[in-house]
Structure formats: C-alpha cells, structure tokens
Amino acid sequence: MPKRTIRQRIHAGFVLAAAFLLVLASNRLNNRNFSTVEHGVDSVFEDRLVVQEYIYRLNNLFHEKEMFLAYNSLDEKSLPQYPEIKTILADFEKTDLTREESLQLTSLKENYAELKTLEEKHLKDQASEEDITAVLNSISTNLDELVEVQLSEGRQLTQQSKRSLGMNQLLSRIEIVFLVIIGILFLIIVFYRDKPNMELVEDEA
Template identity: 40%
Template sequence: MSAKLTLKQRILVGFVLALAFFLVLGSNLVDRRHFSTIQKMIESIHDDRVVVQDYIYQLRNFLHDTEVEVLETGNIEKSNEQDRQIKAILDDFAATELTREEATFLKRLRQQFYGPAGLSSIYGEDNESKILVHIHSTKKTLDALEEIQIEESGHLTQISEKSLSVNKMLSNLEIAFMIVIGVSILMLVFQPIKTLYPIR
C-alpha cells in the first residue's frame, strides 16, 4: 500500500469530496423546497378548508334556526346583530383562497342572503312557503360549498403526500450516493496505486 497519497489521488479525493458536498447541498435545497410545499399545503388545508367548514357550519345553523322560527311563527324577524355576524362570515369566507367554482357559489350565497330577492329582503313577510323555499335553496348552495371543501382538502393532501414521497425517494438516493462516495474515497486512500491505475 502507498503510505502517502499521490497528486493524482489527492485530486481524485478532492473531486469526490466536492461531489459529495454539492450532492448534499443540492439535496438540501430540494428538501427545503418540498418541505415548503408541504407547509403551504397544511396551512391552506387549515386556513382555506377547515376554517371555511366552520363558516359553513355557522351559516347552516343560522338557516336551521330561521327555519324553526318560520315553522313556529310563519315569518322571520330581522336581527341586526345576526345580520352583522353573517356579513362578517361571508367577508371572512371571501378572504380565503377560493377556487373558481367556489367563488361562483359564494357569490350566489351572498345574493341569497343580501340580494334583491335575498333572505334579508323577506324579513317580516307573512309567506311561510316562500321563506322555506328560499332557505332550502340557500342550504343547497352551502352543500355545494361543503363538497368543494372536501374535494380541495383531498387534493391538497394528495399534493402533500406526493411531496413527501419524492422527498423520501431523494433521501434514499442521497444515502446510496453517499455510500458509493465513501467507498470510493476508501478505495482511493487504501488501494495500491497499481490497482487503481494499471500500467498500460
């Protein structure tokens, strides 16, 4: 065995170490990008889907209470406090990241609550069937919005899982490359020169 590294061996060792460094650096940058994607997806699932489910739940509760009131009294009385709460919910809903379909249904929902023929325009009307039909129509819009939340949550989860799978695969490749590079360095250091560089 050679006691000292030759110039050629030193260059090769330096090359292999540089390769290992850039491999680790590149892998780290790719990992960071995938973790950033996963973090963004998780935040979106919470802020744009789970929180929105709560908005839908609150609006559905309001409609249920209104329906009970109509069945008991035949009409509905205006409540300024409730009116402010619903407007705040709809504004918060609009501030989330909406899909095109979701934006369409949210616009329809606003019309059903505050449009010219919306729920706010029939307060005090003594027309039970008209009010109940309107409530039923508004509930259907909420159903459509709820389905979108489920679909989008599933879509975001799939993207997160895909990023995790790619990240896991790259980590395994990185380990394999590091083993190969480690073995290469050991061979360069401990193998006899004649084995590495046969005389032609």
C-alpha cells in the same frame, strides 16, 4: 505515507465535490418538500377547518330561519335577524378561495341579499312565504356545495403532503446509497498506489 499523485488529488477533489453537490441538492429538495407539507398543513387549518366552522355557523343560522318559517306565521312578525351572518360572510371571503368556492360564495351572498329584500317586501305584503322558502332552499344548496369543496380540497392537500413526505423518504435512501458509493470511491483513490515503473538494469559484462 506515500505522496498522492496529481491524478489522485484531482480524482479525490471530484469525489468530494460530487458528495458536496449531492448533499446540497438533497437539502434543497427536502426543504422544498417540507415547505409543501407546511403549506398544506397551514392551508388545511386556515382555509378548510376554519371555513368549515363558518359554514357550520351559517347553516345553523339559516336553519333557524327555516324552522321559524315552518312553525310560525309571518302575518304579524318577520323572520329573526342575525347580524353575525354578514360578519361570517366577510371573514369567509378573506380566506384563500378556490374557483368553485368563490362561485358558490358569490351565489350565497346574492341569495342572502335576495332573502333580506324578500323579508322587507313581506312586511309590506309584497312577497310570500313560499318565495322566502325558495331562497332559503337555494342558500342551503350553496352551503352543501361549499361543504363538498372543503372535503375535496382537504383531501387533495392531504394527498399532496403525503406525496412530499414520501419523496423525502426516497431522497434520503438515495442519498445514503450515493454517499456510501462516494465513500468507497474516495477510499479507493486514497489508498490506491500506482505501480512503480520498472527500470531495466543492464548488467555490465
């Protein structure tokens, strides 16, 4: 096998370095995209599905108050109390909240505090059932808005994950094409032979 020239060795080194850098860059981009997908999946579960359950439970508890108010007189008894509401709100606040979500949750907590105040005042004949109903309606609006936020955020996270997976597939195809091209160039460099210098031989007369 003929010796490789210095120029061939340099070219081969450049080709191998290019292949290495391509694989390294592709690996880093793939890892970044997979991290995005992983974050999206975790966020959908921890900050959307779990929160959806909180909203569902809160909606049921406040709805029971509304039903009690609709079918029972509060002349001699107060609305049923549910201590778990406070716990659910505290757990809700610990999740990763968007700006809109934070505003609605703050409003919900304020309305719940007002509801408890009105319930206490009603026992002293200082608040009417209509006042309590109005606050319960506001709470219902807060919960509806929070549901909309979950749907919107879940949709965005899903789309972001799909884009990252699509980018990974595109990068994989590009990487294969470039590796094939680099492989061909490497073979050309290895098996290419420089034409020998033609020496002119003068016949002696």
